[in-house]
Amino acid sequence: MTLAQAERAALVETLRGTGPDAPTLCDGWTTRDLLAHLIVRERRLDAAPGIMVKPLSGYTERVRAGVAERDFDALLTQLASGPPIYSPFFLIDRVANLAEMFVHHEDVLRGAVQADSDWTPRTLSPELEKGLVTPVKSVGKMTLRSSPATVVLRTPDGTELTSGGHGPRVTVTGPVGELLLFAFGRAPVTVAFDGDAEAVASVRSAPRGF
Structure with missing residues (x-):
C-alpha cells in the first residue's frame, strides 16, 4: 500500500466516524461537501477542471452539490476504491493524491478545533x-x-x-x-x-x- 492509499483509507475511516454533517476547515463545507468534492475531482472529468479554473467553477459547484445529495456511505465506498481507470489520477495516484488526502484528512480532524485552543495534532509516521x-x-x-x-x-x-x-x-x-x-x-x-x-x-x- 502506498502512502497515498494509506492516507485515503485513514480519511475514509475518519469520515465514517464523523458522519456527513461534521465541520471541516474548508469554509462552509461539511464532511459531506468535502467528500463530494473528492468524488468530483477523481470521477467527473467534465467538472473537475473547475476546481482550479475559476471561470468553470460555477458548473463544478453545481455538480458537486448534486453529488453531495447522494448516499453518504455509497460515496465513502467510491472514495475508498480509489481513482477509476478512466481518471487522470489512476496512474499518478501515488504522486498526485498524497497531499490531497493528507490535507483533507486534516480538514476533517481539525474541523471543530478553534485556532487558539489547546490541542495536539496527530503524530505522523x-x-x-x-x-x-x-x-x-x-x-x-x-x-x-x-x-x-x-x-x-x-x-x-x-x-x-x-x-x-x-x-x-x-x-x-x-x-x-x-x-x-x-x-x-x-x-x-x-x-x-x-x-x-x-x-x-x-x-x-x-x-x-x-
Missing part, C-alpha cells in the same frame, strides 16, 4: 513525514510567492525546504505535515514564526492556498 517533503516544496513555492515577506519553511532540525515572497525574512518552523498545512493556508497549525514582528504579523494574516 517517519515514512509519511518523508513523503510529504516533496509536496511542501512544490506547494510552498506556489502559495508563498506573493507573501509580503520572504517566507522560509524549515523543519525543527534546521532543514530549509522552500521559500517564497519578497521582503524581510520570516522563518516558519514546524513538522513537515504542519508546514504543508500552513502552505495551503490552513489553521490551526503548530508552527513557530521567527522574524521582525511586523513582518511576522503580515505573514500570519496573508492569504495562502489556491
Whole structure:
C-alpha cells in the first residue's frame, strides 16, 4: 500500500466516524461537501477542471452539490476504491493524491478545533513525514510567492525546504505535515514564526492556498 492509499483509507475511516454533517476547515463545507468534492475531482472529468479554473467553477459547484445529495456511505465506498481507470489520477495516484488526502484528512480532524485552543495534532509516521517533503516544496513555492515577506519553511532540525515572497525574512518552523498545512493556508497549525514582528504579523494574516 502506498502512502497515498494509506492516507485515503485513514480519511475514509475518519469520515465514517464523523458522519456527513461534521465541520471541516474548508469554509462552509461539511464532511459531506468535502467528500463530494473528492468524488468530483477523481470521477467527473467534465467538472473537475473547475476546481482550479475559476471561470468553470460555477458548473463544478453545481455538480458537486448534486453529488453531495447522494448516499453518504455509497460515496465513502467510491472514495475508498480509489481513482477509476478512466481518471487522470489512476496512474499518478501515488504522486498526485498524497497531499490531497493528507490535507483533507486534516480538514476533517481539525474541523471543530478553534485556532487558539489547546490541542495536539496527530503524530505522523517517519515514512509519511518523508513523503510529504516533496509536496511542501512544490506547494510552498506556489502559495508563498506573493507573501509580503520572504517566507522560509524549515523543519525543527534546521532543514530549509522552500521559500517564497519578497521582503524581510520570516522563518516558519514546524513538522513537515504542519508546514504543508500552513502552505495551503490552513489553521490551526503548530508552527513557530521567527522574524521582525511586523513582518511576522503580515505573514500570519496573508492569504495562502489556491
